[in-house]
Amino acid sequence: MRYPKVSECVDVFEALWPTALAESWDSVGLAVGDPDAEVRSILLALDPMDAVIAEAVVLGSDLVFNHHPLMLKPVKSVNASTLKGGAVHTLISNDIALFNAHTNADSARGGVSDVLISLLGIDNAQPLVPHAEGSPTGIGRVGDLPTPTPVRDIARTLSNRLPRTTTGVRIAGDPAATVARVAVCGGAGDSLFDEVRASGAEVYITADLRHHPATEARDTANRNDGRPQLIDVSHWASETVWLTAAAEQLETEFAERGLSVALQHSAVNTDPWVERY
Ligand SMILES: [Zn+2]
Known part of the structure; x- marks a missing residue:
């Protein structure tokens, strides 16, 4: 068993949730990362929110696997002072790749x-x-x-x-x-x-x-x-239950390829609603 590269993780994700199943308007796949970098641990989360990325930094995760895309709409810059650019900078400066399977994961x-x-x-x-x-x-x-x-x-x-x-x-x-x-x-x-x-x-x-x-x-x-x-x-609840099933599929797929990688679920609840009166 050895650690996969980012590109080998992408091959595993593609086998489970083919890009061809994504809707034409969607943005799926590797959004940030060096395909040749080694991946020892993957953090699974629904949304690439700042708190999830901060969690990946603390945990030392090498790749964040999300359902929702960081950049669904095209961006014209990744200036760190912009919302999306800030996330991209934090990921790159901490050697963390970002991948998402969205409507392809809905469809599969x-x-x-x-x-x-x-x-x-x-x-x-x-x-x-x-x-x-x-x-x-x-x-x-x-x-x-x-x-x-x-x-x-x-x-x-x-x-x-x-x-x-x-x-x-x-x-x-x-x-x-x-x-x-x-x-x-x-x-x-x-x-x-x-x-x-x-x-x-x-x-x-x-x-x-x-x-x-x-x-x-x-x-x-x-x-x-x-x-x-x-x-x-809840949007979050309706989709977050899938992450458990996705982790099981990933566990099997990595093992079958002789690849060893730690899979961790994010402890961050990205449902934006926190109180109701
Ligand atoms: Zn959704």
């Missing part, structure tokens, strides 16, 4: 939405928006509960199985409605209502549901049969 089998829907005991879910015709990969998931269940019981199950958050789990629609067909999209999924309706989902679980998309989705539902009911969870 065993990815973000698969992990989210499996919290409800649904293990054979299909993509809500297949990557290609008939593909088992793609954005969101839809599947059936073994037993029809009231929406409020699903919300309570999610509340118990997701990490505790300030914003909690919210229902729009009829909490007493009994549903079996479930659609999910980890992270912000309010652009997928058409696909959710087309899938026949009776409840849609996603995050960051805003007032207008939510009220319009409810009116659209109420003019038909009232479905889908909506469950809104």
Whole structure:
């Protein structure tokens, strides 16, 4: 067993979450780092926030593996006094590489939405928006509960199985409605209502549901049969559960290649909401 280079870590990440599965607008892959540098430890986190980068510095991590990109929008400079430039400077001056798998990790089998829907005991879910015709990969998931269940019981199950958050789990629609067909999209999924309706989902679980998309989705539902009911969870919570599954996959993949690297979960909670009254 030997330590991998950054480039070999990228090969492992690519095998699990191929760049080809990413949406065209996305920014995924190695954002900062020298492909030839050695990696002894990787810190896994959801967001490349300053507190996560500071944690990597303290821990002596060689690579930070994130879900969300540091630079989704193009930047024109990495001047250290800018938000993004400051992060890039801290990473480079501490010899820390930064890699992220975003919509490619949403799309992959065993990815973000698969992990989210499996919290409800649904293990054979299909993509809500297949990557290609008939593909088992793609954005969101839809599947059936073994037993029809009231929406409020699903919300309570999610509340118990997701990490505790300030914003909690919210229902729009009829909490007493009994549903079996479930659609999910980890992270912000309010652009997928058409696909959710087309899938026949009776409840849609996603995050960051805003007032207008939510009220319009409810009116659209109420003019038909009232479905889908909506469950809104914390963006952070809906995706952070995936990191545990990702770490297990990484452990196996590195070992199969004869590579030794320590994997650590960030202890920083990057959910921005801290109190509610
Ligand atoms: Zn997200």
